[in-house]
Amino acid sequence: MKSLIIVIFSILLMTNISAGEFTGAGKQINEVLKAHNMSAKQLKAQGMKIVRGEVTGAGLTVNLQDVFAIVTKTDLIKMSEVDHIEFVHPSEAKAMKDVKRLDSATKKVNKKDILAVIVD
16 A cells, blocks of 8 residues: 555656646636647747746746746736836836836736746
8 A cells, every 4th residue: 555655646746747737827827828829838848937926926036037928817918018117116126026017008917917927
């Protein structure tokens, strides 16, 4: 029995399992990417990565210069489309944690609405 548990655990470690990949925020992110003719696999092949947990987790530490795009529940906005960024403390602005809001010609996105950032 102990051997069986070890084998199952080893198989789980060897497979690429990501919590939330197909449910919750992961599902929403994949749907938005698909709507923009993108996928996580394509982004990875281009050397990019998706950093989830923008508001509360890993995404907070992402340097603004490295951000290619942001993903919300309904849209993907490339940083090249962003006209204005409002910062919490403008003099200290370097990372996503410093962002209060991003504005493009057609959208205004509050930081709390960001599900993930795509890093180049």
